[in-house]
Each structure stands twice: as C-alpha cells, then as structure tokens.
Amino acid sequence: MSNNHVAYEFVSCAKLPTRFGEFTIHGFVETASQQEHVALSYGEWQTGDVVPIRIHSECLTGDALFSTRCDCGFQLEKALANIVEEGHGVILYLRQEGRGIGLLNKIKAYNLQDTGLDTVEANEHLGFDADLRDYSICKLMLDTLNVQKVQLMTNNPKKLNALEAMGINVVERKAIDHGVTDDNKHYLMTKTSKLGHVFNLEKLK
Numbered sequence: 733m734s735n736n737h738v739a740y741e742f743v744s745c746a747k748l749p750t751r752f753g754e755f756t757i758h759g760f761v762e763t764a765s766q767q768e769h770v771a772l773s774y775g776e777w778q779t780g781d782v783v784p785i786r787i788h789s790e791c792l793t794g795d796a797l798f799s800t801r802c803d804c805g806f807q808l809e810k811a812l813a814n815i816v817e818e819g820h821g822v823i824l825y826l827r828q829e830g831r832g833i834g835l836l837n838k839i840k841a842y843n844l845q846d847t848g849l850d851t852v853e854a855n856e857h858l859g860f861d862a863d864l865r866d867y868s869i870c871k872l873m874l875d876t877l878n879v880q881k882v883q884l885m886t887n888n889p890k891k892l893n894a895l896e897a898m899g900i901n902v903v904e905r906k907a908i909d910h911g912v913t914d915d916n917k918h919y920l921m922t923k924t925s926k927l928g929h930v931f932n933l934e935k936l937k
Contacts, residue, residue: 739762739763739764740760740761740762740763740869740872741760741761741763742758742759742760742876743759743760743761744758744759745757745758745759748772750812752809752812752813752815752816753774753816754774755772755773755774755812755823756772756773756774757770757771757772758770758771758772758773758873758876758877760869760872760873760876762869767827768827769824769825769826769827769869769873770825771822771823771824771825771873771876771877772812772822772823772825773821773822773877774815774816774819774820774821774822775815775818775819775820775821776820777820777878777879779878779880780880780881781820781881782881782882782883782903782904783820783821783822783879783881783882783883784814784815784818784820784821784822784882784883784885784906785821785822785823785824785874785879785882785883785884785885786807786808786811786815786821786822786823786824786884786885786886786908787824787826787867787870787884787886787891787895788804788807788808788811788823788824788825788826789804789826789828789829789831789832789865790825790826790827790828790829791804791805791808791829791830792829792835793838794806794808795808800913800914800915800916801842801915801916801919802916802919803910803911803912803913803916803919803920804911805911806910806911807908807910807911808823810908810910810911811823811885811908814885814906814908822874822877822879824870824873824874826865826867826869826870828864828865828866830855831855831862831863831864831865832860832863832864832865832866833855833858833860833864837858837860840854840858841854841855841858842854844857844858845919850918850919850922850926851919851922851923852922852926852927862926862927863890863927867891867894867895867898868898870894870895870898870900871895871898871899871900874900879900880900880901881900881901881903882895882900882901882902882903883902883903883904883905883906884902884904884905884906885906885908886905886906886908887907887908887909887923887929887930887931888927888928888929888930889905889928889929889930890927890928892905907930907931907932909931909932909935912935
C-alpha cells in the first residue's frame with residue numbers, strides 16, 4: 733500500500749502498559765528504507781471524533797537518557813499524560829533522530845554547540861539542512877487508526893501544515909510549552925527565532 737509516495741506496512745500491535753496507563757503500540761515500517769516507526773494509542777474513538785495526538789520525533793538523549801539539553805523527553809511525558817487525562821489519543825513516534833540527521837551526527841552537532849554554535853548552525857556546519865524530518869507516513873498511520881480529525885499537541889507549525897497538506901483535519905493546535913531548563917533555554921529560543929516554533933517566550937526569561 734502506498735500514499736504520498738511512501739510505501740509502508742503495518743506489522744503488528746500489542747498492549748503496552750506504562751506508568752501513565754495502558755496503551756497499545758502499533759508497529760509500522762517504511763518498506764523502501766526499512767525505517768521503523770510506532771504509534772501509541774490510548775482509549776477508543778468513533779469515526780469523525782476529534783482525537784488528541786502528538787507527532788514526536790525520536791530523541792534518545794531526551795526520551796530515554798533524561799537529557800535537559802532539549803525539551804523532547806519532557807514533552808513526550810506531558811503528551812502521554814494529557815492523552816490519558818483526555819481518555820483517548822495517539823502518539824506518532826517517528827524514528828528520525830536529531831531532526832533527521834541521526835544519533836551520531838546529533839552528537840557531532842552537540843559537540844559544535846559546546847563550542848558556541850546554535851542548533852541550526854551546528855546542523856548546517858555538518859552539511860545538513862536545519863530540519864530534515866518527513867511527516868508523510870503520519871497520514872498512513874492515522875488512517876490505519878481511523879483518525880481523521882485531530883487536536884495536535886505541538887509548538888511547531890510545520891507539523892500542522894504537513895498534516896493539513898495530507899488531508900488531516902487539524903481542528904486545534906494545543907501548545908506544549910513544557911520542559912524549560914537552564915540547559916535548553918538558548919536551544920528553545922533558537923527554535924523559536926530560526927525554525928518558526930511558537931513558544932511562550934516568557935517561560936524562557
């Protein structure tokens with residue numbers, strides 16, 4: 733099956749108990765690249781219901797190693813908690829580390845940031861665009877889960893625009909200004925000024 737030029741395969745699903753609640757994990761693979769992605773669903777919904785979702789790009793350092801250099805892990809936890817509080821929802825967890833440059837290149841970019849470059853300058857110094865992420869598979873994942881209307885938890889308008897371009901009805905964007913630390917304030921200001929993210933700048937003062 734293919735859509736938006738992305739061939740994919742739904743692999744399987746299983747229960748995934750977490751400290752937030754019991755989710756179901758759904759496995760997908762892009763058949764050309766064999767890149768694996770997962771969706772976490774919670775609760776039930778009917779066709780046409782507005783479903784809270786977050787598109788979350790993998791961040792090993794933030795999600796699993798508790799780094800405070802970014803807000804990724806904090807946002808993932810907040811999104812999981814929000815979904816459980818709402819009673820239903822979906823996390824689309826995309827395996828595109830470092831805004832698409834990969835884990836080891838992200839470490840190289842961190843090294844450059846330690847010398848004074850910002851997150852955009854570091855990626856560009858390594859020969860990459862500031863953001864290489866591709867959201868094409870999200871439509872396929874949401875179709876599989878019978879989601880047509882969403883409340884999107886994000887500070888990144890590009891995610892909203894990508895979903896709307898694929899025919900997903902984004903009823904509302906819900907800010908997720910969560911996880912500001914002394915270590916990531918400059919990073920968040922750069923995402924706001926250079927990457928177009930919408931953030932409550934008062935939290936960065």
